């Protein structure tokens with residue numbers, strides 16, 4: 001334990017959810033906490049973040065728009 005607590009050795013990464021009409025959201029891989037910025041440590045579970053993964057959801061959203069307009 002010590003001053004860092006039990007989460008000291010936890011590591012994770014951000015999954016960047018990019019949206020067409022909303023701001024990007026970064027999701028913690030450990031606790032799935034959504035954050036607005038890719039912090040060095042998750043503000044919720046305090047996991048140390050190694051990298052971030054880009055998950056462009058706007059591609060799905062574009063396909064949905066296509067489906068609407070090409071109907």
Ligand SMILES: [Zn+2]
Nearest residue numbers: 028031042045
């Ligand atoms: Zn977390």
